[in-house]
Every structure is written in C-alpha cells, then in structure tokens.
Amino acid sequence: MSATCKHASGGCDYPAGECSGACTMAGGPAFPRQHTVADANHPAFKLGNEGMSLRDYFAAKTLPACIAVATEAMASSRATLSNQQAADFRRAICIDAWGWADEMLAARGAQS
Incomplete structure (x- = not known):
C-alpha cells in the first residue's frame, strides 16, 4: 500500500505527492477549471496540479x-x-x- 497525502488522517486516499489539494480534506482546488482535450498534453495536467487547495x-x-x-x-x-x-x-x-x-x-x- 502506498503512502497517502498529508491529509491521510482525515480520509484522503491520494498517493503521497499526488493530492495537489484535490482531496476532500483540502477542500479541493481553490480555483477549479475544466480540462480540455488539449490540456492532456500539458505537463501540469499529467501531474494533476490544480494549484492551491x-x-x-x-x-x-x-x-x-x-x-x-x-x-x-x-x-x-x-x-x-x-x-x-x-x-x-x-x-x-x-x-x-x-x-x-x-x-x-x-x-x-x-x-x-
């Protein structure tokens, strides 16, 4: 089993380093945006980076x-x-x- 994000004690199930504020414990992204098909090739999209939680x-x-x-x-x-x-x-x-x-x-x- 892989390690979970820093919010693991609250129930986050994202692997360590992959939460990026997307888990429910961080409230999700502060400024969410819809991804387009073109975003799939962007490095940030591949890392799951949504910015600040x-x-x-x-x-x-x-x-x-x-x-x-x-x-x-x-x-x-x-x-x-x-x-x-x-x-x-x-x-x-x-x-x-x-x-x-x-x-x-x-x-x-x-x-x-």
Whole structure:
C-alpha cells in the first residue's frame, strides 16, 4: 500500500505527492477549471496540479488577521523576544491560520 497525502488522517486516499489539494480534506482546488482535450498534453495536467487547495486559500486569507492580532498582543505586552522565541511566535501565527482554514472547511461542510 502506498503512502497517502498529508491529509491521510482525515480520509484522503491520494498517493503521497499526488493530492495537489484535490482531496476532500483540502477542500479541493481553490480555483477549479475544466480540462480540455488539449490540456492532456500539458505537463501540469499529467501531474494533476490544480494549484492551491481551498484550504491553502482560506489559510492565506486568514493569515493577515492572525498576524495583526498577534502583533497587537505583542506590542501591548512590550515583550522582547529572542530570535528563537520570535521564530516560534511566527510559526504559531501560521499554525493558527491553518486552524482557521480547517474550521472554515468544517463549517462549509456542515452547510452542505
């Protein structure tokens, strides 16, 4: 059995590296398009590349708000961070954006 994509724990059955955001866990492609017969010869078509997933899109849309809230919290606390703490802080902001994206996908699914 081949490895599955990074969303495997949620039920994606695409082989590793082939999901490209097409699985239900990633919400499918953010900007889907219909393929034509001419597309079949294009390298991206053969790789199954649909661009960013809806999950990627949602995370990108929430990231500015996550950064703004976190930056405001840091400014109000007047905390001074080491380089490692600052890197951890930035990573936590990104993880928060993915959390919001997952919640949006869950809410979207609940309304279907």
